[in-house]
Amino acid sequence: MVKKKVVHITTVHKRFDSRIFHKECSSLAREGFDVNLIVSDGFMNETVALDKDSSINIIDIGLEKNRIKKLLFSTCKAYKIAKDLKADVYHFHDPDFLVFAPLLKNKNNRVYFDSHEDFPALMKQREYIPNYLRAILYFITRRLEKFTTKKISGVFTATDNIRDKFIGYGVKFAQTIKNYPILPKSIENKSNSQAENTLCYVGGLIPIRGVREMVVSTYNAGAKLLLAGPFDSEDYKKEIMSLKEWQCVEYFGFIPHIKIGELVYSNSNIGFVILHDAPNHRNSIPIKFLEYMSYGLAIIASKDILFCKEVIKEIGCGIIVDPLNTKEIEEAIKTLLNDNALAREMGERGRKASRDIYNWQVEEKKLIETYKS
Secondary structure (H helix, E strand, O other): OOOOEEEEEOOOOOOOOHHHHHHHHHHHHHOOOEEEEEEOOOOOOEEEEEEOOEEEEEEEOOOOOOHHHHHHHHHHHHHHHHHHHOOOEEEEOOHHHOOOHHHHOOOOOEEEEEEOOOHHHHHOOOOOOOHHHHHHHHHHHHHHHHHHHOOOOEEEEOOHHHHHHHHHHOOOOEEEOOOOOOOOOOOOOOOOOOHHHEEEEEOOEOHHHOHHHHHHHHHHOOOEEEEEOOEOOHHHHHHHHOOHHHHHEEEEEOOOHHHHHHHOHHHOOEEEEOOOOOOOOOOOOOHHHHHHHHOOOEEEEEOOOHHHHHHHHHHOOEEEEOOOOHHHHHHHHHHHHOOHHHHHHHHHHHHHHHHHOOOHHHHHHHHHHHHHO
């Protein structure tokens, strides 16, 4: 039996991106699809074996560091290679590719856009874009998104809020595939004293994700912070590392996805998700929040993220704070440090909810059913 050929396309994300490679591509490959992933990182082609019966073929079109050249040339190159592969299903992950997507569509295949975020809303919070351009780019990207997605097979989204936006556009098909975490196979015992006094955050280190507030409040609470992920600029990295409070931080830099649990989560008992209020944060489902739950960490989360606020209110897996108020964050840390039983109880509530509801094994079924339909 000939396997159905699938091509996932990204010129922006890393080849081992959590949602693209570890979740969607891996689930499809294990289900028997011929999975190909086009990336642009300069690390060459490779075939990654998942087990003896399934693998993912990675096609690297080369790295282009210049943002404008990447937009103009890398996307065009990805389109040409994707077209030559003559796939049954194309699944792209970058709004940069919206212009080319309708050109891939024919009567014998399907083409899907995977909208990880509300990209037009994201234009409003890009600090490197001059203020006067943000409104213009928001308008252009929204119009482009609306026009092109009606000409392809459909859209997958990471949240219901984004899905509803595309339904409003009048797309043929829209389905939410939530970015829930893959359940860890095993979790190390966190009874050691370090874990009971240690907080963590893993992700991109930019101002609106509350990096300064995490560092300052952790130091003032007399705790330790495990921090992992890339800073968005050298200037911001120097600014944060020059803080006197930085001495409470153990910084790992970038950690491969498969190592995060072992190095960070298993050595912590509290996780931070104190994103600042921003258009693209309010209705998001932060993957780190869900990963903390799966590892049984108590969570300190921003009052401005509706999903986090609702889950904590419903199951009691953490404490809600004002992300800009370091004193309030400090008090939340002290509450959990001074009552280890409470922190463990919150962590176990989160772990149970993750095991029963908030996991990728639930979401992958929807993706596979759509591909097979």
